[in-house]
Amino acid sequence: MSAGRQGSVRKDASGRWFFVVDITAAGGPRRQARRRGFATKKAAQAALTGFLGKLAAGTYVEPSRLTVREFIETRWLPAVEGELRPSTLASCRRNLRLHVLSRLGGVRLQLLDTATLQAL
Template structure:
């Protein structure tokens, strides 16, 4: 008992335990772990560490953060052929945008289920990225001219040429630009988007974290996978609604919009044959 107490010491306001491990070279090295509020907590943790050491399940305490583990250790192992290129890119993007900014600074071994629950709640409430640059809005006189010329039956190229003539500041405007300006002018302003991510997206983020921590457990980086006991949005809440299709009027508007496109035959084929996108593209 005295030996055990000698291996637990107070450092500042917290307690630290010490133990010895044998490294790969056969040398005996001292390891420690601190931050315990009481001597009893440190002694209990030391007993558990000794038991794990004898069973071959001991995890060496370190200061590795969640961000360092995900970006420097885990993601490189997921590159193709482990994952498809698109899946790997999706994992990397979601870790960069939705995980690292929120829990990346936490030490990997100190990450808790409550940290993940707080992350999921934050993403649901306000996880959407701020919008990018606003869409360019043309002068109402330009939009009126575009609408009048198109109503008279001019092609988009003819409309673009006329707009460039009457408004020198728009010299070089393309037929695609005038068509897009006309389409936006006809559409109602969209309702403000929910600032949070969808249940489906947050659960996808959870799936990525769960997979990463499963490997961390397998690699003896952590003693348990805390994502396994966290609470992401339930699976039932992530089901997609029924798909909707365009009406004849909506399809007509789209085909009118792409009437000058070199891909018009492909759009017509896709709209009338019922084939999948991949089948149309060959």
């Protein structure tokens, strides 16, 4: 991500304010993030400043619709499959299915927080 990145604040046809900023990674295809629905230009500018701060600090995480179930079944289990004995893997699959995925499988991974995990 380039230093000195700037976005723009504009007013839409409905009279609400929004901002647009490039979030393109170095060498990647151009992508933009937009945030809409601000009542004032000042509110949109403040949100843009916060967004740019996250980009500069490297803490911005793109929104994702990946669920806990999809992550575990398509990414995590395949990644650990070769490292576990077959009996351990079977036990993990069973315990995840019975205790975790039945309650949290539909939760978007990005929205999962410590309070939800502690409640589980």
